[in-house]
Structures are given as structure tokens and as C-alpha cells.
Amino acid sequence: MEMTVVRRYAAFSAWVRGPAQFRRFRNRSSSSKRNPSPRRISADTRKEASLSATNEEHLPKWSSISGWAGTCHARCQVIRCADSTEASQQAKESNLWLPRGAGCSYGDAAILDQGHLLLLDRPQVSETSSESSDSVIVSSALTLRNLLSTLASEGLTLPVVPGVLDATVGGLIAADAHGKNHLNRGSFRDVTDSFQLLLSSGEVVDCDRSHNQELFEGTIGGVGLTGMILAAQLQVIPFAGPRALVEVTSTPDLETSLDQLHRQAQRQEHVAAWIDPTSSGASFGRGIVVAGTPVTGSGNEKTVWNLSRGCPFPPGLGRMLTPRTLRWHNQLRHGFTRGGDHSRPWKLDQLLFPLERWSNWKRLYQPRGFHQHQSLLPPESSPQAIRNLLKMACSGALGPTLVVAKCMRSGGGWLSFPDQGITLTMDIRADQDSENLLRRLNEEVADQGGKVYLAKDSTLTPGLLARMYPDLSRFKDLRQRIDPDRKIASNLSRRLDL
Structure with a gap:
């Protein structure tokens, strides 16, 4: 022992x-092991693997599907569609369905109990077509990983690069995803010029900022409830190169962390702050601010984004996740940086996708999974609101295992999350009290005039949703006009009465 x-x-x-x-x-x-015994893989383990978001092509027709974080589950029938014609036919025939991409929504936005999940087959080859030199037309089923790789080979990239490589283009639009450069470049809404949308009736319509404008605004950030995005025209920019010049700065307390975050966001392209929630006293909220800007001509464009899963996550490590080990980890992380602030070249993927170096890092939270609570707090309430949320989150059995803050600017879209202020993201291990904790966090966010990200939510209530999203009534009116029978639904839409 x-x-x-x-x-x-x-x-x-x-x-x-x-x-x-x-x-x-x-x-x-x-x-050092002379006769290691082979690992036994149970039938339950094989079944669980077959239900992961990256293996959906092997799913049986009716399956238990979970949200990406493993806390929400539903029994669904998965229907793969070879093309838009087949998807349109399925939409006409199904009485209850939901479009699904790669299943990267953390909560219940991409599952539908006793309903059909319609998936477009992913292109075997990452194909793009250009109408001009500054935009491309792509399938909504294309993953961000494949799209970035294809664009890089042509010396191009997206202005906005969200941090989930396995998400599909359709999913990124439906979530109005953002990256570490929202203050400078905006969200996925800002790079989406137009898209084709499959409605609940089976009709396919073209949407942009001037044609079918209401559908455009309701679909971006609308978590898949207006229809299935089939293809999209996205803006592209020249790709500077696969490296970035990165500044890493340690901060002694929360106020300094937020101040440094604001300063760097005005100077650098991609900026985020890691906050230590286990610190106390005068050092409460200490952190590390990482800020970087791509370096022009820094290498071979063809070699970037060819990310393979790095070191496999050690099995059994989750059992060691306790308040004490979490505090040790955070002390080590902050201690390694303190006094050693530096500026040096990094791989761009290391800056934008720090967790990609770990394979299956979600195992840390098995068997119950975890919640990711992401809130947007307005500038006038940000410092005190963040302090309140951190202290509230730390009252749980373990406290948040990861806390990240970023600066954001005003956005658009009726249910879009991005807005002016600071976004605070906290990973919270699921346990018997975690949902009650999340509800208290949601109340605090609403009281501070903020909002919660629907693509990661699983506990929000209809009343709080109305307080957070002032354009909610416009979205509901649109839904009533285009889908009065609510053929398109999700567990999230049922919970929030959308």
C-alpha cells in the first residue's frame, strides 16, 4: 500500500x-515490471469508448449519449446523413430531432432524450472553395483541426481560433465560439459571412447579414435550435507562421492579475490569465498571465496544426485529486513562474491549445465527469464579482480545479455569449453538491448583470436565462415562426423552455 x-x-x-x-x-x-499483467477491458469500458464524441461513426442507432463533460446523458437515435439532400429528407420525416456536430458542448445542448440526432458525414478530405481571396466556403461537418491544417498549407488561417480543435464548423457557429483574442478579433460571428441552414420543415435557406437576417442572428449562438448548418462562408487572413512570441508574467494577487490581463490584452493578440483559486489571504487570486502574438515568417506553414495527442493521461490520477494535491500543484505552477517572467518563442499550438498535449485529460474527473462554468461579467462589476464567484466556488468539496480569465468586447447574436467584460471559466468536478453550487454561481452572475455560456451550461433556469439574455424574446418569436411544433429540440431547450 x-x-x-x-x-x-x-x-x-x-x-x-x-x-x-x-x-x-x-x-x-x-x-521495471518483469511480468506486467495485461489490462482487462470490460464490456462497459468498450461501450463507453464507443460512445465518445470522436467515435460516433460506430454508434448503434439508439444509444446513451453524454455531453462532452460526462455529466448529462440522454437516449438518442443517431442518424448519419451523407449529404444535404439526405439531411433534408430526414428532417422532413423526423418528428423530433437536433443537429449535432462533434458533441463538444459540455452540458445538455447537444443531446435530445428520445429524439433523433442528425449528423452530417465528415468530409474524407478537408475541402475548401474560395469565392475571393479573403474567404472560403466549407462544409459545416469539417473540424477546426482539419480546417486549420488545410488553410495553413495555403498560407491562410482563421482570424478567430477557438480552443477546441475537434469541434465542427457548424458547432462553432451555433455556439458563437471565441478564442483568446476576442478583444482584438471578436467571435466566430465576426468571421462568418454567410451559411446554408436546413430548417425543421426540410427547406434549405441562405442566411447572411442582409438576407434572412433574423435567421442569421438567431442561429449564431442559438445552440442548434433554428436548424442544421450545412455549409458556411468564413473569412480568412494570411497565416503569419507556426510560432508566437509569448510573455509569461506571474502576479501576486487578484487585482494585479486582472490589471495585467487588461494591459496585455491591449498589446498582444492572444491573452489569458490562469488564476489560483487555492491561494488565500493577501495572495488570493494570484495567477499567471500568458500573452502572445504570432511571429511573421516564423517557420513552415505546412508543419503547424498537425497536432497528435500527446502523453496519455495517467490512469488512476483522478483518485489523487484532493484539496491538498490541488493546492500543491498550484503552488508548484505559480512558484515555477514567479521571479522568472520571460518573453520567448512558443509553438503557436502550445499557446492556443495547451491541453492538446494531454490525451484524454477528462479521465481526471471519472467516473462522474465535471462541469465547466463559464460566465461573462460586465466591466463595472468584474473585480468584486470575480472575487465573489471564486470564494463561492471554493466552498465546494474540492473547489475549482482550473480557473481562466479573458477579456472580451461587445458581440452580437441574440443568444451569443460574448460581450464586453471579463469571462471567468471554472472547471468543477461533479459530486453530490456540485449542481447546487452551480445554481448559486448562476444566481450571483445574474445579480452582477452577467451571463452564463449556454454551450457549457447544464443547470440554468428559465428565469435566470431571461435576466441574462435581453434578446431572448426575439429568439423565441423566431422559433415560433419557423418551428411552431418544436420539431427541433434539445435537453437544454426543454430545461430552459426555449
Whole structure:
């Protein structure tokens, strides 16, 4: 027993220091075992693997599907459509359906109990077509990973790069996704010129800012409830290169963290702040601000975005996730940076997708999964509101395992999340009290004049939704006109009476 604890702590220490250290630890460990017993894979494990978002092509027709974070579940019939014609036919025949991309919504936005999930087949080859030199037309089923790789080979990229590589173009539009450069470039709404939309009736319509404008505004951020996006025209810009010059700055407390975040967001392209929720006293809210700007001509465009999953997440590590080990991890992370502030070249994917180096990092939260609570707080209430939310979140059994803050600007879209202020994202392990905690957080956000991101939500109520989204009535009116029978629905729309 004692050796098991020692080995687990050694694994945890190696993991904290990064993939390379953990890989060396794993190699040493495997070579020291003379007769390692093969891992037994149970039928339940195989079934769970078959239901992951990245393996949906193997799903049986009726399956138990979960949200990406593993806390929301529904029994759905998955129907794959080869093209828009087949999707239109399925939309006409189905009495209850929901468009689904890669299933990257954390909560219940992409599941529909006792309904049909319509998926477009993903292109075998990442194909794009250009109407001009500054835009491309792509299938909505194309993943961000494949789209970025294809564009990079042509010396192009997207102005806005959200942090979820496996999400589809359709999903990114439906969530009005944003990246670390929202203050400078906006959200996915700002790069979407037009799209084709399949309505509940089976009709396909073209939408842009001047034609079918209401459908355009209601669909962007509308979490799939207006119809299925079939294809989209997206803006592109020249790709500077696969490297960025990054400044890493440690901060001693919350006020300094937010001040440094604002300062860097005015100077740099991609900016985010990691906040330590386990710190207390004068150091409460200390953090690390990471800010970077792509370096022009920094390398071969063809080599970027070819991201492979890095070091596999060590099994059993989740059992070591306790308030004490979380506090140790955060002390180490902040301590390694303190006094060593620096500016140096990074790989661009390391800046934009820090979690991609870990394979299946969600295992940390098994078996119950986790919640990601993302809120937008207006500028006038941000500092005190963030302090209140952090203290409230820390009252849980474990507290938030990851806290990230970013600056944002005013957005659009009736149910779009981006707006002026600071967005605070907290990962919270699911337990018997986590949903009650999330409801208290939602109340605090509403009291501060903020909003909660629907693509990650699973606990919001209709009353709080109306307080957070002033254009909600316009969205409901649009839904009533184009889908009076509510053929398109989701567990989220049922919960929020959309």
C-alpha cells in the first residue's frame, strides 16, 4: 500500500512537470515490471469508448449519449446523413430531432432524450472553395483541426481560433465560439459571412447579414435550435507562421492579475490569465498571465496544426485529486513562474491549445465527469464579482480545479455569449453538491448583470436565462415562426423552455 502511494505521488509530480517528464517516468516504470499483467477491458469500458464524441461513426442507432463533460446523458437515435439532400429528407420525416456536430458542448445542448440526432458525414478530405481571396466556403461537418491544417498549407488561417480543435464548423457557429483574442478579433460571428441552414420543415435557406437576417442572428449562438448548418462562408487572413512570441508574467494577487490581463490584452493578440483559486489571504487570486502574438515568417506553414495527442493521461490520477494535491500543484505552477517572467518563442499550438498535449485529460474527473462554468461579467462589476464567484466556488468539496480569465468586447447574436467584460471559466468536478453550487454561481452572475455560456451550461433556469439574455424574446418569436411544433429540440431547450 505504501509503495502504491509513493508511486502515485511520483507519477503526479512527473505529470506536473509536463509530458516529457511523465513520459520518462512511465518508461522507467514499465521497464521495471518483469511480468506486467495485461489490462482487462470490460464490456462497459468498450461501450463507453464507443460512445465518445470522436467515435460516433460506430454508434448503434439508439444509444446513451453524454455531453462532452460526462455529466448529462440522454437516449438518442443517431442518424448519419451523407449529404444535404439526405439531411433534408430526414428532417422532413423526423418528428423530433437536433443537429449535432462533434458533441463538444459540455452540458445538455447537444443531446435530445428520445429524439433523433442528425449528423452530417465528415468530409474524407478537408475541402475548401474560395469565392475571393479573403474567404472560403466549407462544409459545416469539417473540424477546426482539419480546417486549420488545410488553410495553413495555403498560407491562410482563421482570424478567430477557438480552443477546441475537434469541434465542427457548424458547432462553432451555433455556439458563437471565441478564442483568446476576442478583444482584438471578436467571435466566430465576426468571421462568418454567410451559411446554408436546413430548417425543421426540410427547406434549405441562405442566411447572411442582409438576407434572412433574423435567421442569421438567431442561429449564431442559438445552440442548434433554428436548424442544421450545412455549409458556411468564413473569412480568412494570411497565416503569419507556426510560432508566437509569448510573455509569461506571474502576479501576486487578484487585482494585479486582472490589471495585467487588461494591459496585455491591449498589446498582444492572444491573452489569458490562469488564476489560483487555492491561494488565500493577501495572495488570493494570484495567477499567471500568458500573452502572445504570432511571429511573421516564423517557420513552415505546412508543419503547424498537425497536432497528435500527446502523453496519455495517467490512469488512476483522478483518485489523487484532493484539496491538498490541488493546492500543491498550484503552488508548484505559480512558484515555477514567479521571479522568472520571460518573453520567448512558443509553438503557436502550445499557446492556443495547451491541453492538446494531454490525451484524454477528462479521465481526471471519472467516473462522474465535471462541469465547466463559464460566465461573462460586465466591466463595472468584474473585480468584486470575480472575487465573489471564486470564494463561492471554493466552498465546494474540492473547489475549482482550473480557473481562466479573458477579456472580451461587445458581440452580437441574440443568444451569443460574448460581450464586453471579463469571462471567468471554472472547471468543477461533479459530486453530490456540485449542481447546487452551480445554481448559486448562476444566481450571483445574474445579480452582477452577467451571463452564463449556454454551450457549457447544464443547470440554468428559465428565469435566470431571461435576466441574462435581453434578446431572448426575439429568439423565441423566431422559433415560433419557423418551428411552431418544436420539431427541433434539445435537453437544454426543454430545461430552459426555449
